[in-house]
Amino acid sequence: MHTGAIPRLGGIAIFFALLLGVILFTNIDRTMRGFLAGGVVVFLTGLTDDLEQIAPRMKFLGELMAALVVTLVGDIHITSIGDLFGQGEILLGYLSIPFTVFAIVGVINAINLLDGLDGLAGGVTAIAAAAFGLLAYLAGDEMMVGVSAAVLGAVVGFLKFNSYPARIFMGDGGSLFLGYCLAMLSVHLVQHTYATGQGSELTPLIILAVPVFDTVFVMGKRLVNGKRIFSPDRSHIHHRFMDLGLGHKTTVILVYGLSYFLATYAVMFRQLPDHLQLVNLVLLLVFFCLSNWALARLLEGKEHRFLRDDHALLSAYSYRWMVRYSHYFLTGVKYLILLVLSLPLFLINGPVNIANASVAWLLIVATLVLFLQTADLGNRFLQIIIYFNGAFLIYVVENSGRELDFMGLPVSYLSNYLFGLVLLGVVILLMLRKKTRLLMDSPLEYFVLFIAVTIPLLPDSVTRPVHLLSVAGKSMILFLGLKMVVLLEARRNRKIIAATMLSLLSLAAKSFL
Template sequence: MFTISQLIIGFLLSFVVSILATPFVKMFAIKIGAVDQPDHRKVHKAVMPRLGGAAIVIGSSVGFLYLSPYSSYMSHILVGAAIILVIGFLDDKYTLSAGIKMVAQLLAASIVVQSGLKIDFIALPFEGILDLGPFGYVVTVLWIVGITNAINLIDGLDGLAGGISTIAFSSMLIMAIFNGNLLVISLTLVLIGSTLGFLVFNFHPAKIFMGDTGALFLGYAISIVSLMGFFKSVTLFSFIIPVIILAVPIFDTFFAILRRIITKKKISDPDKSHLHHCLLSMGYSHRTTVLIIYGLGGFFGISAVLFSNATLWGSFIILGLILISIQLTAEIVGLIGDKRKKPLINTTKKIFSFSTAIRK
């Protein structure tokens, strides 16, 4: 389908075009007033142009047109992407309500599942294949909307959403190479290239934000590529692999929802207790916080690769270690509440008690 040289050219085209497009997108954003105003919840202190995600889209589009990967689902996917881009652009310009954005995302996801790209079954240990039937449509729509919003919610620091998305795409790329999935290989390469090109201007100190145009597009793209690469596989635990790859945004979103339920706030209400906010409050610098979360994303990405090639009991062990890591991270940074030091002490005590028990 593709030669190695074609894939490399597709990657480079996306990367270079994204770099070249970003300064023009920045000027356009300022001209039309698509800027992000600082407030008590945000980290940046000056007015910043957003809409930078348009450069990612432009770079991806050029690489996509060059490679022209074929799939029977592609026309529906592109229509869904267009809806996501329009709603992202309008939000960057006018700041839309959460309800309007949710309706648009549900519409885009519904169009995708109408193409037949959906989660048909789940492979379970000891039970074999669980056929989801019509319920697969609902699960797929929830997956697309959930991941789209998870990337959007984590977009709180310079380069954070772009970096985490790149790590996720890279993990999918590695597994696609192992499986010989040329469609996923081509899509991830152009998305990695365009996102890296934008990160040249978006990493701290950022010159432009990706805005909802970029965050929603990347979330949508990740959800679609994961559907093409993993949920159609009969491999044991295949449904868990994309969850592991996206553990950072998924569990940050999960804890955000849980936190708002506990505090009796609306789920759509923003707060300043996301993972990156917690790390900043612990005294880490902006750049260090982003790099720490990159490290977490890389850890989960590597874990997903190992998990996909492990035996049954090896999968259980890796999954257990991942769950422990998530719990420790949540306790150390205090993702549920505002007290950050006490969870760290409690976690340290647990680790000490566990190590003492092992020695005995």
């Protein structure tokens, strides 16, 4: 797709960024030692191919060695593929390790073969890593949450320079390593999380359906045509879309959309029985194939500039339209923050905590004094106290909301969903309004960032009893949300202050009980 000289060693940055994140923020047990050891093997295999162009069979041997290392050293292997036909669980027995190795090598090659357009493999990997991280979080698997976050962070940082037109490629060193990471996450999810009946063993396959089934289709087509399965051609999903006349960006966005849809479906319906998951997966694939065939027939011999021209599609549906209506996103973020700050009201019937009530009184007095003295909603000191009020309310919900529920849902879970929406809204606003420079415009922002980076380095004996990691993460999201809300007009602070004071009063009133 490119005729100019572009460096292809971006995988080095991805590997070391992910390695640093895993070493700093996860516990290095047997599983992690196996994962890291296999990761080094597959990364060096890909890096060697980037530098020396080794034969496909040698690259395949490196992938096989990495899969064996993580399986044997890390004790990661699939023992069951679930109840696929409604007749009972299918146990693998002695085939467990060979099947696991086959699955890991398959996913490694799937991501490697998908790396054919700028940002394509990285974006699909980011979507899958986010889905795996969410599933691991819902299952309480902190180690896999850390690995998923490391994968996501490394890929998102790289995508800034790999999106079309790319300034650097990840190369085989990056694509093989990312495929290996997704394979390990998939196997660990099936082995440890869903072995307890918390979900379907097919969930990882649905998340990775686009790269996996694209690889199966391509290799099957090569075998039918008498070609070697690793011989290059233009039969991949992204090549087929571009041959239909779609532009580079349009093709990437379309594949992103397919991956996002399947990942969302997999997370939402993760607890469906295995046989229903299998039926739904087959139906989804049939629908995809029929849609592809219908699109080919539609474009045959016709000119569709709307689909063929990237700029026509993007200007019609994307940036300009969204910027025009971005104030709706701003309003949405504001009211989501109001809901977040009002969560302590659901704890009104909870146990009395004199320490929390005392702190609430102090914050109420401090807020009132600053507000009455300055009468300036944009005052820097008033904004600081609003941030501290929000962080304290988050602390209360994280430590008391796990014991109480609202309409059958724990208040802490409700908090998780709301903060997820706030983060999504903030990201959209940052993309549309390009206000990132205003997020770091005073020493306060650097102080908050320093705290957010420092807290994960504290020992578990300090952070775990009071859920300090989740408090820090949510406080950072709230901080970003508040910055976006008050960037343009200080009067937006009125409702924020009112919601904060109401929640603080609900906590302070308990001191009279």
